[in-house]
Structures are given as structure tokens and as C-alpha cells.
Amino acid sequence: MxxxxxxxxxxxxxxxxxxxxxxxxxxxxxDSAATSQKPLSVIQCINDYYSGANANVHRGSHSLTASATQRFETARQTVADFIGASVKGIVWTRGATEALNLIAQSYARQTLQAGDEILVSEMEHHANIVPWQMVAEQTGAKVVKWPVDPETCQLDLSAFDTLLNHKTKIIAVAHVSNVTGTRNPIENIIDKAHANGAVVVVDGAQAVVHEQVCVNTLNADFYVFSGHKLFAPAGIGALYGKPALLEAMPPWHGGGKMVENVSFDGTTYVTSPAKFEAGTPNVAGALALAEAINWFNNLxxxxxxxxxxxxxxxxxxxxxxxxxxxxxxxxxxxxxxxxxxxxxxxxxxxxxxxxxxxxxxxxxxxxxxxxxxxxxxxxxxxxxxxxxxxxxxxxxxxxxxxxxxxx
CATH class of the missing domain: 3.90.1150.10 (Aspartate Aminotransferase, domain 1)
Structure with missing residues (x-):
């Protein structure tokens, strides 16, 4: 392009x-850090889908659904390419908030035990605090505050070195602060966390608009962002997870599309990312997010x-x-x-x-x-x-x- x-x-x-x-x-x-305005091509993409291409995906065999499915999965590839990820690691969500809750309830709830610690930075958006508090209550784990230096509004890195220990299982941190625009040293954080055996969850909602993100280079375990801050509509976003982590995680929501076979004797599930996408997805939103990324990449x-x-x-x-x-x-x-x-x-x-x-x-x-x-x-x-x-x-x-x- x-x-x-x-x-x-x-x-x-x-x-x-x-x-x-x-x-x-x-x-x-x-006020674009709250939500960005939308370019004409994104608005037109939504209009075109509903006015002439509306169909459900991964269901049926007629031409409209086949076309919608192909475009839906091409959009997933566009998102994967945008953040340097494997397409198998991209899960559609309603936004960063739902993605963080999915990680908390599907990954953390299954792996945390009483006494484990979740290290959460003090500069986080509530979406990257509350889900960890909820899962801590469910598992007996503990949320540990990683403080900010109030003079510089930077994370206290010496405190990080002190707080990181054998009990630390998850670190939740923003790539870029939504309040001050502080860009955290995410590369160093991930390296230290992995050396300690911890998994890192990165809130990238503010970062993907302002820097070229490559999750493979970062070696991030999980990375989330919302479409509406990236010139796309509200109600669509993406969760990246390392494919091996996603495969080991159980589904969060149950319903159609994420199942292989359902009977009253039990249900088996398809592989990720589909097992995390129960029900009819936001097809128009996914197509519009891909269009927003294409528009953005052309600049x-x-x-x-x-x-x-x-x-x-x-x-x-x-x-x-x-x-x-x-x-x-x-x-x-x-x-x-x-x-x-x-x-x-x-x-x-x-x-x-x-x-x-x-x-x-x-x-x-x-x-x-x-x-x-x-x-x-x-x-x-x-x-x-x-x-x-x-x-x-x-x-x-x-x-x-x-x-x-x-x-």
C-alpha cells in the first residue's frame, strides 16, 4: 500500500x-484519548456491510455468509499483521475491557492459587485493575500495587524489582498511560517478568495509535486494545494471546460457534481463537476495524x-x-x-x-x-x-x- x-x-x-x-x-x-473520530472509509464500510453484505459468519453455505466469513477472517489477519502477531493469537472482543476480563476469568482464574500475587501498576485504567481484584477474590490470590513516583508520574522501577518475587504470577501494566501519556518501559518489564516466571498482560489501548507495536518482538504474553480509539467504531477490539496460552485456556462464554459437538452428555469445543467467540460476533465492527487499520497504515x-x-x-x-x-x-x-x-x-x-x-x-x-x-x-x-x-x-x-x- x-x-x-x-x-x-x-x-x-x-x-x-x-x-x-x-x-x-x-x-x-x-478528546481522542477517550475515543477517536471516524474517517469516511470506516463509516462507509459499516454502511456497505449492512446495506448489501449482511450475513452471519461461519454458518450456512449461501454466498452472502461465505463472503462475510472470508472478509471476517481477512480482517482478523489485518489485525494480526498490525501488531505483529500470529493470526491464531487474535480473539475478537468488544474492546480492551472485555479482553482483560476474558484473560482474568479464563487464564488467571484457572491458574492462580491462594497466596499468589498479581502485580498491578498504580497508573492503570480501571479496566486493568477491577478484573484482577475480582479474580483475586475468586482464587485467594492477592493484588499488589506497583506504585507511581508522584513527582515524575513514572512507575517506580526500584519498587518493581523489590515487589517481583516467586509469588508474582501475573503483571498487569499499561503500555501508555491514558492520563499522562507516559510510555512505560514495557520491554524491560516483560524481560524481568519472564526471568521471574510471571506472565505479562499489557493494556495497549493508548499505544497502538501512536507507535508501531510488534507483540512478537515485545514477547508479550497478552496484549489488548480497543478499536474505538483507533478510528474504528465502538464495540470492537482485540485480544492477543500467545497461541499456546490460548489453547490451554478454557472458554469464557458458552453458546453457538465455539462448540464442536453438544449433547446432554457433555460438550466439546473448537480450538482457539474460535472457542472464545461464542455467539454472533460484531461482523461489521471487525470489518470496520480492519478498514480503520488500512486507512491508518496508508498514512x-x-x-x-x-x-x-x-x-x-x-x-x-x-x-x-x-x-x-x-x-x-x-x-x-x-x-x-x-x-x-x-x-x-x-x-x-x-x-x-x-x-x-x-x-x-x-x-x-x-x-x-x-x-x-x-x-x-x-x-x-x-x-x-x-x-x-x-x-x-x-x-x-x-x-x-x-x-x-x-x-
């Missing part, structure tokens, strides 16, 4: 949602990241000297800028920005433990995507200054 030179104006023409107005102002969408990704980094620098320079404003865990070159203003509630700032047509996220960002570690009750998060422009960043800077003056 021919890579196109990075051109933000051309890219923006692919996103009809960016043309709308909010409170009479042109929309400035700076100059290095140019896109340079563009994002430039916008982040512009934003930081514009707001860093605002009185009482503090930047949180600043990661140069990341797509995220998080901040709080002393004496001002984060939601008030976000509301004033919204009134000026600027969409940002405020709150605790599904990361209560991180907020507690930083002694904050929330913050404002601005997340930049490849379709944002320097003019939009200038509007955001002006709006933040105006909000701070008013508040």
Missing part, C-alpha cells in the same frame, strides 16, 4: 464529524507523530505560565497534556471550554488510584490526534486563559 505524505488538511476532509459547530463555534475535538505515521508532538509543544508553551496552572506528569512528544488549576474544579474549566466549542475531558479518567497517588481529585486532559491543527491549539490556549481569568 502506498503511504501518503502527511497532510493534515487532507486528513481532516476524511472526518465529517469535525465540520460541526458546538454552541455556535467550530468544533475543536481534543505517513512518522509524520503524524511529529505533527502531534509539535502541537503538544505549542500547547505546553501556551499554557505553562498561566497562574496557578500545573501540568501533570508531562511527557514531551506525547499526545496528551493534563493539568489542574489550584482552587478551580476541573469540570468548570471543561464546561467553559465546551461553551467555546472545545471538547476536552475532565475528571478522574477511570484512574482513581493514580489520582489518589498524585493527591488530586481530578484534572483536565487534552488529547491531540493527527487531525488536529495549530489553529485549533491556539483556540484552545486562548479558551483556557479565558476560563482561568473567569474562574
Amino acid at each position: 502506498m503511504t501518503q505524505p502527511f497532510d493534515v488538511d487532507a486528513i481532516r476532509r476524511d472526518f465529517p464529524s469535525l465540520e460541526q459547530r458546538i454552541h455556535g463555534q467550530p468544533l475543536v475535538y481534543l 505517513d505515521r512518522k509524520g503524524a507523530e511529529q505533527h502531534i508532538a509539535s502541537l503538544q509543544s505549542q500547547l505546553i508553551d501556551g499554557i505553562k505560565d498561566i497562574e496557578d496552572l500545573s501540568l501533570i506528569g508531562l511527557q514531551q512528544g506525547a499526545s496528551v497534556v493534563a493539568f489542574h488549576v489550584d482552587g478551580v474544579h476541573n469540570s468548570d474549566i471543561a464546561t467553559l471550554l465546551d461553551q467555546q466549542g472545545i471538547a476536552v475531558r475532565s475528571g478522574q479518567h477511570c484512574a482513581h488510584p493514580l489520582m489518589n497517588a498524585l493527591r488530586l481529585n481530578g484534572c483536565v486532559r487534552i488529547s491531540i490526534a493527527l487531525y488536529n491543527t495549530a489553529d485549533e491549539i491556539e483556540r484552545c490556549i486562548a479558551a483556557i486563559k479565558k476560563a482561568c481569568d473567569l474562574l
Whole structure:
């Protein structure tokens, strides 16, 4: 596929949602870490499937279902290629959250014993904390907090070396933080974990949009991501697991498609990944995720990241000297800028920005433990995507200054 030179104006023409107005102002969408907007080709892919190709997969012998099945499995291969994985290691899920719950209930619940430890970083999204707490209650295992250095918003690597021990069976860690954009040293973490005999579960929801991921090179045991942050629709995502691990895991949900034979004497199951995909899957979502990946791969990704980094620098320079404003865990070159203003509630700032047509996220960002570690009750998060422009960043800077003056 021919890579196109990075051109933000051309890219923006692919996103009809960016043309709308909010409170009479042109929309400035700076909440892509929560969910990205969708390009026309992805929207058209969904429309085309339902308007002329709708059929169930892996069922029946008519032409529509045969075509849908072929496209569905080709989409799986597209996802596998995107993250450098074996296609046998790709399981369709509703998103990263369901994938993490599947790992917890199918892998961890079968392998953990009382006294075992699950090491979970303090900067995790709730989706990579709560499933481990649930499975710990079910098995008698213990969730151990891997702390963050509140001064740097980096994981405390010396604490990791101390906490990692013969009881550690699973390590759950984000590739990139959804709050600060911190990129964790995932390669070093995996190497140390494996040397200790532990399995590593990586939440890649924020990472796959901003770096080329190869799970084979990382040697990740499990890696998960959601489509909706990657220009695809909500309700579709992927779980990568090493094929040997997946084969040893029992099914999580039961139903059609994941069975080999069913009788009242017992049921036998097909092999993975199909044994984890009970029922009618989100076919349109899978096709749309593959389309989003193809669209994304056709771009100059290095140019896109340079563009994002430039916008982040512009934003930081514009707001860093605002009185009482503090930047949180600043990661140069990341797509995220998080901040709080002393004496001002984060939601008030976000509301004033919204009134000026600027969409940002405020709150605790599904990361209560991180907020507690930083002694904050929330913050404002601005997340930049490849379709944002320097003019939009200038509007955001002006709006933040105006909000701070008013508040």
C-alpha cells in the first residue's frame, strides 16, 4: 500500500464529524484519548456491510455468509499483521475491557492459587485493575500495587524489582498511560517478568495509535486494545494471546460457534481463537476495524507523530505560565497534556471550554488510584490526534486563559 505524505488538511476532509459547530463555534475535538473520530472509509464500510453484505459468519453455505466469513477472517489477519502477531493469537472482543476480563476469568482464574500475587501498576485504567481484584477474590490470590513516583508520574522501577518475587504470577501494566501519556518501559518489564516466571498482560489501548507495536518482538504474553480509539467504531477490539496460552485456556462464554459437538452428555469445543467467540460476533465492527487499520497504515505515521508532538509543544508553551496552572506528569512528544488549576474544579474549566466549542475531558479518567497517588481529585486532559491543527491549539490556549481569568 502506498503511504501518503502527511497532510493534515487532507486528513481532516476524511472526518465529517469535525465540520460541526458546538454552541455556535467550530468544533475543536481534543478528546481522542477517550475515543477517536471516524474517517469516511470506516463509516462507509459499516454502511456497505449492512446495506448489501449482511450475513452471519461461519454458518450456512449461501454466498452472502461465505463472503462475510472470508472478509471476517481477512480482517482478523489485518489485525494480526498490525501488531505483529500470529493470526491464531487474535480473539475478537468488544474492546480492551472485555479482553482483560476474558484473560482474568479464563487464564488467571484457572491458574492462580491462594497466596499468589498479581502485580498491578498504580497508573492503570480501571479496566486493568477491577478484573484482577475480582479474580483475586475468586482464587485467594492477592493484588499488589506497583506504585507511581508522584513527582515524575513514572512507575517506580526500584519498587518493581523489590515487589517481583516467586509469588508474582501475573503483571498487569499499561503500555501508555491514558492520563499522562507516559510510555512505560514495557520491554524491560516483560524481560524481568519472564526471568521471574510471571506472565505479562499489557493494556495497549493508548499505544497502538501512536507507535508501531510488534507483540512478537515485545514477547508479550497478552496484549489488548480497543478499536474505538483507533478510528474504528465502538464495540470492537482485540485480544492477543500467545497461541499456546490460548489453547490451554478454557472458554469464557458458552453458546453457538465455539462448540464442536453438544449433547446432554457433555460438550466439546473448537480450538482457539474460535472457542472464545461464542455467539454472533460484531461482523461489521471487525470489518470496520480492519478498514480503520488500512486507512491508518496508508498514512505517513512518522509524520503524524511529529505533527502531534509539535502541537503538544505549542500547547505546553501556551499554557505553562498561566497562574496557578500545573501540568501533570508531562511527557514531551506525547499526545496528551493534563493539568489542574489550584482552587478551580476541573469540570468548570471543561464546561467553559465546551461553551467555546472545545471538547476536552475532565475528571478522574477511570484512574482513581493514580489520582489518589498524585493527591488530586481530578484534572483536565487534552488529547491531540493527527487531525488536529495549530489553529485549533491556539483556540484552545486562548479558551483556557479565558476560563482561568473567569474562574
